[in-house]
Amino acid sequence: MKKILKIKILFIIFEILFIFILFILLPTVAITSRTGTQNLESDDLSPVLSNNTYIQTFTSSQNNLESVSFLLKNPANLNRQSFTLELLDNNKNTIQKLDFNGFGVGDPSWIIFKFPPIQKSKNETYKIQLFTNESTDNHISIYTNSKDNSYVFQTTHSTGSFYESFKTNLDLQSQKYISQNQLVSVLYLLLIFSINIAFLLS
Amino acid sequence: MTTKQVILLSLLIRLLIIPFFYHPDIKSQYFHFQFLSQDVNNIYQYISDNKYNLPNRDTFNYLPLTYFTFGSYFSFVKHISLPDLSNWLNDWGNFKNSYPNLPYFLLSLKFPYLIADYLLALILLKLYRRPEIFSLWLLNPISIYLIYILGNFDVIPVLLTLSSYYFLTKNKNILPFFLLGIAISLKLYPLIFLPFFLFYNPINIKKIILNTLATIFPLLISLLPFIYYSSFWSSFFGSGLTQKILEFKIVGIPIFPVGYLTILSSYLFSKTRFPENFLNFEKHMLFLFLLFISTVNFHPQWILWFFPFVLVFNFFKPKIRSLILITFLLIFIYIALINDQYLFWGHLIPIDLAFTNTPSPYQLIIKYSLFKPEFVRQLLQLIFFAFLLLLTRFHEKNTKN
Numbered sequence: 001m002k003k004i005l006k007i008k009i010l011f012i013i014f015e016i017l018f019i020f021i022l023f024i025l026l027p028t029v030a031i032t033s034r035t036g037t038q039n040l041e042s043d044d045l046s047p048v049l050s051n052n053t054y055i056q057t058f059t060s061s062q063n064n065l066e067s068v069s070f071l072l073k074n075p076a077n078l079n080r081q082s083f084t085l086e087l088l089d090n091n092k093n094t095i096q097k098l099d100f101n102g103f104g105v106g107d108p109s110w111i112i113f114k115f116p117p118i119q120k121s122k123n124e125t126y127k128i129q130l131f132t133n134e135s136t137d138n139h140i141s142i143y144t145n146s147k148d149n150s151y152v153f154q155t156t157h158s159t160g161s162f163y164e165s166f167k168t169n170l171d172l173q174s175q176k177y178i179s180q181n182q183l184v185s186v187l188y189l190l191l192i193f194s195i196n197i198a199f200l201l202s
Numbered sequence: 203m204t205t206k207q208v209i210l211l212s213l214l215i216r217l218l219i220i221p222f223f224y225h226p227d228i229k230s231q232y233f234h235f236q237f238l239s240q241d242v243n244n245i246y247q248y249i250s251d252n253k254y255n256l257p258n259r260d261t262f263n264y265l266p267l268t269y270f271t272f273g274s275y276f277s278f279v280k281h282i283s284l285p286d287l288s289n290w291l292n293d294w295g296n297f298k299n300s301y302p303n304l305p306y307f308l309l310s311l312k313f314p315y316l317i318a319d320y321l322l323a324l325i326l327l328k329l330y331r332r333p334e335i336f337s338l339w340l341l342n343p344i345s346i347y348l349i350y351i352l353g354n355f356d357v358i359p360v361l362l363t364l365s366s367y368y369f370l371t372k373n374k375n376i377l378p379f380f381l382l383g384i385a386i387s388l389k390l391y392p393l394i395f396l397p398f399f400l401f402y403n404p405i406n407i408k409k410i411i412l413n414t415l416a417t418i419f420p421l422l423i424s425l426l427p428f429i430y431y432s433s434f435w436s437s438f439f440g441s442g443l444t445q446k447i448l449e450f451k452i453v454g455i456p457i458f459p460v461g462y463l464t465i466l467s468s469y470l471f472s473k474t475r476f477p478e479n480f481l482n483f484e485k486h487m488l489f490l491f492l493l494f495i496s497t498v499n500f501h502p503q504w505i506l507w508f509f510p511f512v513l514v515f516n517f518f519k520p521k522i523r524s525l526i527l528i529t530f531l532l533i534f535i536y537i538a539l540i541n542d543q544y545l546f547w548g549h550l551i552p553i554d555l556a557f558t559n560t561p562s563p564y565q566l567i568i569k570y571s572l573f574k575p576e577f578v579r580q581l582l583q584l585i586f587f588a589f590l591l592l593l594t595r596f597h598e599k600n601t602k603n
Contacts, residue, residue, distance in 0.1 A: 179302040199210040
């Protein structure tokens with residue numbers, strides 16, 4: 001009898017631990033990067049021509065900005081041009097620079113421009129510019145949204161310290177819970193609670 | 203623990219796992235199954251005709267009975283589930299997995315697997331008459347992973363295959379083969395077991411023909427309306443099992459079929475010479491399982507096909523228990539080394555979408571080490587093959603004694 005009671009108590013402890021690990025600890029520790037600003041709507045493709053600069057302005061939604069990605073297309077990997085991506089701050093100073101070759105661009109693929117996290121990036125405005133000085137017949141193209149003349153891009157930011165990550169995760173989990181169907185959530189929790197009680201009383 | 207306690211505990215574990223673990227297969231399968239509720243009877247032709255208008259352009263690679271079975275379930279569940287379930291199934295854009303109610307969609311879609319899982323436990327109990335096997339089936343992490351985390355419908359054909367075996371041990375005629383035929387009509391893999399089932403009882407040509415017909419009957423009936431459509435055949439041959447079985451070759455000879463025939467011959471030989479040999483069928487299923495994982499580039503959910511037969515050895519053959527345990531630990535390492543984000547952190551998308559940004563073990567190994575994960579996987583398959591040789595040697599010795 002005593003052994004069974006021990007198993008039951010152990011299971012309840014294990015259950016709480018499991019929920020804590022799954023919803024709190026694991027996302028806090030394992031997630032090191034989160035998506036920030038996104039512009040994923042696209043209805044057009046623009047060829048990236050030499051001596052033209054393609055500029056996208058954005059405001060970082062979070063601190064620790066660590067990457068900006070553009071969606072490019074290089075049909076059949078024919079393009080072999082050299083390209084430059086530059087991240088500029090509001091005063092047009094270059095903060096980071098990336099040189100890459102068109103051969104590394106897929107059909108399509110995200111070109112991820114990763115750099116050391118910029119700690120105080122929240123609400124700061126940045127410019128990302130793409131250009132090439134070489135000319136070719138086999139252009140790569142950049143996905144665009146003709147409605148507002150913007151380019152398809154997304155940013156990521158590092159989750160920062162354990163405390164920052166923990167706080168972000170708690171906020172996200174609570175937001176997620178609130179946006180779920182409340183009736184189903186309550187029914188689900190009631191079901192879990194009643195099976196726990198039934199197990200303890202059995 | 204009492205049976206009631208085992209049921210409650212296992213139910214609690216399942217209800218905590220089902221909503222929060224995801225694999226994209228369940229979404230792509232139900233994306234196709236949902237068309238039955240829109241009165242689409244020929245899914246193969248429908249996809250072929252509407253290929254460029256559908257949000258997901260994958261072909262439907264399953265059998266007609268699978269479509270009608272799960273399509274019927276979806277027609278029912280869509281009336282009682284949350285209204286955005288259909289929106290989620292049809293959303294293959296950038297925000298395809300950012301639905302807050304995703305855990306509850308998973309709960310409703312995986313519910314038939316829960317029923318099949320408990321029925322499986324019941325059949326195992328009836329088959330081997332050991333209450334521990336009921337508890338072990340319901341409380342072991344492997345079947346929970348295979349059924350609910352991978353979330354494939356394989357558990358239904360597995361249930362039918364095991365039921366078929368149960369009736370076979372009860373000396374029933376036709377019924378076991380009819381059930382096996384239904385299992386084959388849902389997913390072709392139980393065909394691998396058919397010869398072992400046919401030769402389970404002493405050889406009788408008339409019975410073998412009748413039983414083969416009983417097996418083929420459900421498959422024929424369910425395929426008949428579709429065999430004239432090229433869209434059906436092209437979708438059907440798009441599935442990977444046949445290719446994967448023949449993939450691994452030595453001097454041009456595919457290893458799995460050769461190994462399979464050797465195991466079948468060993469089974470026939472032991473059936474004739476030692477008809478009363480305890481767990482003879484299960485032993486050969488264990489050999490087949492080891493051959494399969496060592497010579498086929500397998501999908502993780504395929505492990506479930508053999509798992510109920512392999513589990514039995516935990517009680518009856520303690521000597522090989524550790525070997526089986528090691529095999530499963532190595533299988534988990536093998537799975538972690540597959541280059542598929544959705545086989546590791548991707549399972550946790552219902553908890554946080556950002557898990558997709560977290561590098562998988564495969565990506566970490568590629569980034570930080572010199573060796574290739576594919577090499578480690580091949581090495582693991584060699585170990586599985588060594589286990590197979592070791593066990594056959596052990597079996598040979600035991601049979602002689």
